[in-house]
Amino acid sequence: MPGMFIDVAVDDAVAQDRELAKKLVDVCAVDIFALSDDGTLKVVEENLDECVLCDLCLQAAPEGAVRVIKLYEE
Numbered sequence: 001m002p003g004m005f006i007d008v009a010v011d012d013a014v015a016q017d018r019e020l021a022k023k024l025v026d027v028c029a030v031d032i033f034a035l036s037d038d039g040t041l042k043v044v045e046e047n048l049d050e051c052v053l054c055d056l057c058l059q060a061a062p063e064g065a066v067r068v069i070k071l072y073e074e
């Protein structure tokens, strides 16, 4: 389930890549990314609406692999 205002989508290839997963956990200041027990990435749904749109996760992953989706009209 997405948040009320923000959803974050991560390509499977990135989520399964343990190095990239760690990097994403490190860059997000509001803990939207976490590691599963097996080291793959999971999105922490209850934190989604804390996203500050800093784009660090977009820069940390290959282009287009992470998408921050605004669910509201500006």
Ligand code: SF4
Residues within 6 Å of the ligand: 008, 027, 028, 029, 030, 031, 032, 050, 051, 052, 053, 054, 055, 056, 057, 058, 068
């Ligand atoms: S844009 Fe920033 S705050 Fe939002 S998920 Fe990415 S790293 Fe976290």
